[in-house]
Amino acid sequence: MTRYVMVFLVLLWLPATAEAHLLNMTRVDVVINEAGQAVVTLDVDLTKVMEGGEAYYALTRLAEPQKSDVFRQLLSKLEQASRFTLGNDKLNWQFRSVAWPEAPAEDFTSGLAWPMTRFVFSLNLPDGFTDSALVTVFTDDFKFEEPIAVNMDYASEQLTLSRWLVRNQASPAFYFTAQPQASGLESADVKLWLSYLQQGMLHIVPFGWDHALFVLGLFLGVASLRQLALLITAFTLAHTVTLALATYGAIVVSGHIVEPIIALSIAWIAIENLLFKPRLLWRFTLVFGFGLVHGLGFAQALKSLGIPSSGYVGALISFNAGVEIAQLGIVVLAVIIMQSVTRFTRFTAMVTRAGSVCIAVLASFWFAQRILS
Helix, strand or coil, rough: HHHHHHHHHHHHHHHCCCCCCHHHCCEEEECCCCCCCCEEEEEEECCCCCCCCCHHHHHCCCCCHHHHHHHHHHHHHHHHHHHEEEEEEEEEEEEEEEEEECCCCCHHHHHCCCCCEEEEEEEECCHHHHEEEEEEECCCCCCCCEEEEEEEEEEHHCCEEEEEEECCCCCCCCCCCCCCCHHHHHHHHHHHHHHHHHHHHHHHHCCCCCCCHHHHHHHHCCHHHHHHHHHHHHHHHHHHHHHHHHHHHHCCHHHHHHHHHHHHHHHHHHHHHHHCCCHHHHHHHHHHHHHHHHHHHHHHHHHHHHHHHCHHHHHHHHHHHHHHHHHHHHHHHHHHHHHHHHHCCHHHHHHHHHHHHHHHHHHHHHHHHHHHC
């Protein structure tokens, strides 16, 4: 019995070990012109690589940070860890500029904000570069925050590639000419759909624990699987609507508004579980309303990943399907654990209340964090 309770508590502990909702993800933009000149822009949180916010802040406040030994070592690590290859040849890049975050000291040290530093590099691709493919990988030689959102753009041919990566994971090959259309599982459309399906799943586990906790909170507050199915349906319908509208640009809401409300919605559901047993109609309506806001959060993640110039609808559907698969997996796991717990009736209420308390506390912390950041 003890092991099932421990598994459940571990599930609730995991979100506390991860950054909430991609607020400090690494972003990499690569723009190549027809002459083979590329500009690489990296937005990076340097807290980990500097081994703390105090050292990070001290570096940004030097009169000329770029001339310091610390910066030279930092830049060397960044260049070593950021690898671009064309065919079988490794490309060398040149540092162009750096823009330091203009934030107060407390933003670096309190854990309530993630100051980002922008590095700009240039790459010179050799003659005939269009005959090969460009691949990039970001290694453990530098403590990049994950996920690493990579966007490549070859404007003259209107070719783009957008992927979320983790450290040591190579990007898909980026070709500078349109590739022959394959069929079946090897077709470009299918590969695109599978990629966005994977990214939707990753947005829940391990990069979107706030949404996962919302679903777990719903699970802890229902009396039957039928009620859970109705609530998950309401949540899915609502976030699908706003995900589509916000991704298309029909709705524009600042993340500074969306993110705190998402955290508040999680805390609200958990606190309701603790205080009273809500009527199904009330909770259905509430979940639908909160789902509309969560959809705006999903849209921000999808925009950070990058929206393909072609196959837009397929990518949108696949991303949303990936989100649903991950959420369903969490619910199935929770059901299995709870069914084991119900064999011991005296532990059921204990696990339900303990789970709701953990969710409420963590979500309240996230709410304060996002309001203050």
